Amino acid sequence: MNNGIKIHVVNLSKSFGENQVLRGVDLEVRQGESMVVIGGSGSGKTVLIKCIIGLIKPDEGKIYVDELEITTLEEKGMNEVRKKFGMLFQWGALFDSMTVWENVGFGLRRHLRLKEEEIRRIACEKLELVGLKNIEELMPSELSGGMKKRVSLARALAMEPEILLYDEPTTGIDPIMADAINDLIIQMKEKLDVTSITITHDMKSAYKIGDRIAMLFQGKIIEVGSPEEIKNCSNPIVQQFIQGKSEGPIKIVDPSLLTLPSQRQRGGKYWMWREYFPGGDRE
Numbered sequence: 001m002n003n004g005i006k007i008h009v010v011n012l013s014k015s016f017g018e019n020q021v022l023r024g025v026d027l028e029v030r031q032g033e034s035m036v037v038i039g040g041s042g043s044g045k046t047v048l049i050k051c052i053i054g055l056i057k058p059d060e061g062k063i064y065v066d067e068l069e070i071t072t073l074e075e076k077g078m079n080e081v082r083k084k085f086g087m088l089f090q091w092g093a094l095f096d097s098m099t100v101w102e103n104v105g106f107g108l109r110r111h112l113r114l115k116e117e118e119i120r121r122i123a124c125e126k127l128e129l130v131g132l133k134n135i136e137e138l139m140p141s142e143l144s145g146g147m148k149k150r151v152s153l154a155r156a157l158a159m160e161p162e163i164l165l166y167d168e169p170t171t172g173i174d175p176i177m178a179d180a181i182n183d184l185i186i187q188m189k190e191k192l193d194v195t196s197i198t199i200t201h202d203m204k205s206a207y208k209i210g211d212r213i214a215m216l217f218q219g220k221i222i223e224v225g226s227p228e229e230i231k232n233c234s235n236p237i238v239q240q241f242i243q244g245k246s247e248g249p250i251k252i253v254d255p256s257l258l259t260l261p262s263q264r265q266r267g268g269k270y271w272m273w274r275e276y277f278p279g280g281d282r283e
């Protein structure tokens with residue numbers, strides 16, 4: 001019973017001191033839908049999904065999960081809602097003191113009464129799904145960055161949640177494995193009717209896995225549409241982002257900062273060098 005809407009974010013705002021990150025985000029994710037959120041570095045994508053899973057409390061606005069408003073829930077109520085979610089954290093966020101399989105089985109041990117062998121069996125099964133075999137006894141410190149990410153993905157999948165939040169699932173992973181992860185995200189949706197939100201900068205992945213793509217810019221969702229609609233969108237901000245151009249309405253840095261003092265005025269290259277790299281001695 002959710003009118004076909006699994007997650008509904010309404011007018012969500014969040015600031016950290018002076019830094020107004022979210023300024024009225026509205027987003028609807030339908031049951032079984034794969035929603036992709038794109039947006040520049042630091043635009044608030046991670047903050048948005050951390051609000052959805054209750055790790056960050058928004059200043060204003062509401063979030064409905066299956067029509068239940070969650071921003072006002074106490075910790076106990078929120079813990080119940082969290083059982084519906086699996087989350088792949090951007091940097092893996094593994095527990096350093098636990099082995100790989102203990103990390104993957106963490107939620108199973110916490111929420112379900114299963115025997116240790118059963119937890120280990122499920123953990124190994126999920127690890128295999130993400131292309132990792134025979135590493136279950138290793139510690140996180142023994143893994144590469146991409147492996148940590150995949151272990152974190154296996155952990156997110158372990159509880160077979162209704163909703164999956166993937167924060168940059170393919171970043172830092174080789175292209176073949178990244179595509180296998182895209183396929184896995186699609187399978188989760190098709191076989192298990194999982195609703196998901198994926199944050200990514202990887203437009204190839206966004207077009208492949210997204211039923212719809214939403215762009216976050218200056219604290220708001222400025223466009224939402226199917227991959228085709230986003231590709232053909234006339235909004236210059238979206239076009240600049242999806243084409244990865246440094247020139248356009250999105251300003252990377254204040255261009256005046258890039259203007260070096262004229263060499264003529266300063267008496268040549270030597271002076272320019274000395275001015276910018278004090279102590280530097282070249283030429």
Ligand SMILES: Nc1ncnc2c1ncn2[C@@H]1O[C@H](COP(=O)(O)OP(=O)(O)OP(=O)(O)O)[C@@H](O)[C@H]1O
Nearest residue numbers: 016019021039040041042043044045046047048090
């Ligand atoms: N716990 C926090 N305390 C203070 N500021 C924070 C906190 N979390 C995030 N921010 C700030 O919020 C802004 C958005 O951060 P966020 O991590 O959501 O960006 P992002 O869109 O996920 O970027 P990236 O693509 O680089 O991961 C940044 O300016 C960041 O410094």
Ligand SMILES: [Mg+2]
Nearest residue numbers: 045046090167
């Ligand atoms: Mg982020």
